[in-house]
Amino acid sequence: MSSSILVTGGAGYIGSHIVLALRREGFWPVVVDDLSSGRRELVSAEVPFTEGDCGDEALIRPLLRREGIVSVIHCAGRIRVDESVRDPLLYYQGNTLVSRNLIAACVAEKIPSFLFSSTAAVYGNPAEIPILEETPLNPVNPYGRSKLMTEMMLQDASMAYGLRALSMRYFNVAGADPDARAGQVIPFVSHLIRRALRVYLGEFPQLEIFGTDYPTPDGTCIRDYIHVSDLADAHVRGIRYLLAGGASRAVNCGYGHGFSVREVLRAVEAVTGQPLPMVESPRREGDPAALVAQADWLRKELGWTPKFDDLPTIIAHALAWEKKALHDFQ
Ligand code: UFG
Numbered sequence: 001m002s003s004s005i006l007v008t009g010g011a012g013y014i015g016s017h018i019v020l021a022l023r024r025e026g027f028w029p030v031v032v033d034d035l036s037s038g039r040r041e042l043v044s045a046e047v048p049f050t051e052g053d054c055g056d057e058a059l060i061r062p063l064l065r066r067e068g069i070v071s072v073i074h075c076a077g078r079i080r081v082d083e084s085v086r087d088p089l090l091y092y093q094g095n096t097l098v099s100r101n102l103i104a105a106c107v108a109e110k111i112p113s114f115l116f117s118s119t120a121a122v123y124g125n126p127a128e129i130p131i132l133e134e135t136p137l138n139p140v141n142p143y144g145r146s147k148l149m150t151e152m153m154l155q156d157a158s159m160a161y162g163l164r165a166l167s168m169r170y171f172n173v174a175g176a177d178p179d180a181r182a183g184q185v186i187p188f189v190s191h192l193i194r195r196a197l198r199v200y201l202g203e204f205p206q207l208e209i210f211g212t213d214y215p216t217p218d219g220t221c222i223r224d225y226i227h228v229s230d231l232a233d234a235h236v237r238g239i240r241y242l243l244a245g246g247a248s249r250a251v252n253c254g255y256g257h258g259f260s261v262r263e264v265l266r267a268v269e270a271v272t273g274q275p276l277p278m279v280e281s282p283r284r285e286g287d288p289a290a291l292v293a294q295a296d297w298l299r300k301e302l303g304w305t306p307k308f309d310d311l312p313t314i315i316a317h318a319l320a321w322e323k324k325a326l327h328d329f330q
Contacts, residue, residue: 015038017231032049032051092149112162155248208278211282221261227306
């Protein structure tokens with residue numbers, strides 16, 4: 001039981017891939033998920049599963065004891081920037097307060113280490129690319145602020161109680177498990193690659209390019225797309241680092257190079273072999289022109305070597321999953 005890891009949100013997109021990676025590496029993941037956006041089917045029946053709120057200390061403390069948990073990976077949370085602007089308190093509840101209670105449960109049960117799903121949104125509109133972990137933090141929406149507050153709580157808990165924590169700042173997570181065992185399932189399809197593939201599969205008539213007048217080489221936004229399975233592998237390495245006594249810090253999770261919206265759409269056309277119907281639209285509110293990570297720490301200190309740092313591969317895995325999900329998860 002000494003390698004039991006609690007994964008909150010383990011039935012969600014990123015959490016389910018982390019569970020797969022932990023099992024592959026000989027850990028014993030235990031999942032808690034309220035199934036508000038995750039799906040039970042994404043978690044193998046062999047993995048202990050509790051349906052519930054990971055901010056409920058009365059639920060979590062006995063679970064931590066019973067399962068002999070040595071570390072927590074906290075993926076549960078709300079992820080829509082637009083929704084956070086419309087209803088910020090939902091985000092301060094679902095992201096910040098839930099995290100506060102989960103951290104309190106961990107401190108009370110003397111859990112030594114904690115990995116947190118943070119986001120590049122903590123940087124806001126950075127003045128310089130690539131973005132270092134030391135780049136000033138200036139989130140521009142409640143989603144980013146709700147995540148940054150959790151990072152701050154973890155820093156304070158680290159100082160006060162010795163809970164060692166890694167805040168993993170995700171850039172644009174994309175793709176799906178290469179064997180199509182997991183992928184994105186939330187009904188709201190907003191992310192670029194998923195949306196483009198759903199256009200190809202006939203669910204939407206055309207892809208809107210949000211903004212063609214950005215100060216980038218082709219006028220469209222640049223993002224650092226990271227394959228979800230590589231991201232999951234980074235979490236396994238993060239857990240090993242913490243279990244070995246590694247110090248608290250924040251970590252950029254990206255490949256360190258970006259693609260413009262137009263480049264992504266060209267790659268989608270190359271993978272599908274078909275022209276993608278698209279139209280140029282105005283900018284989407286709140287989109288920074290470019291977000292590209294400097295993610296050297298992950299590679300140098302954790303020995304992380306991505307396996308899927310290739311846009312067509314990311315798209316091909318996402319497409320295989322979308323075809324399966326259209327069939328299995330509608
Ligand atoms: N885009 C389009 N058309 C679409 C969808 C997206 O042109 O139909 C563009 C966006 O305007 C943006 C780029 O594609 O320029 C990527 O957009 P996504 O919605 O795929 O991802 P974001 O960069 O907006 O969001 C990601 C994470 C968020 C995180 C944010 C940090 O998904 O959780 O980065 O800024 F908050």
